[in-house]
Amino acid sequence: MSCCGPQKCANFDDDREGVSEEDIARFGGDDIACPNCGADVYHDAAYCPRCRHAMTEQSVSRGTPVWIPIAACAALLGFLLVVVL
Numbered sequence: 001m002s003c004c005g006p007q008k009c010a011n012f013d014d015d016r017e018g019v020s021e022e023d024i025a026r027f028g029g030d031d032i033a034c035p036n037c038g039a040d041v042y043h044d045a046a047y048c049p050r051c052r053h054a055m056t057e058q059s060v061s062r063g064t065p066v067w068i069p070i071a072a073c074a075a076l077l078g079f080l081l082v083v084v085l
Contacts, residue, residue, distance in 0.1 A: 031040040036053035045055050 030043045032043050032055075033039070034041050034048040034051065034053055034055070037048060037051040039048055039050040041048050041055060047054055
C-alpha cells in the first residue's frame with residue numbers, strides 16, 4: 001500500500017517543525033570533523049556537505065594509537081631475550 005499524499009499519510013508532518021530537541025539528544029554526537037575544512041559531518045556521510053571532500057576511512061582516521069608501536073617493541077624485545085638467553 002502506498003501513500004497518496006499528505007491527506008492519506010498518517011506520519012506526514014504537516015507543520016514542518018523540523019528536528020526536535022528529542023531527536024538531537026537521541027541521534028546527536030555521531031559527528032566527526034571533516035579533515036579538509038573542519039565542518040561537522042555525520043559519521044556515515046560519503047562527502048562533507050560544506051566542501052564536498054570524500055569522507056573515506058583513510059581521510060578520517062585518527063592515526064595509530066600510541067600503544068601499538070610500544071606493544072610491538074615490547075614483543076620484539078621479549079622475543080629477542082628468549083632467543084638470546
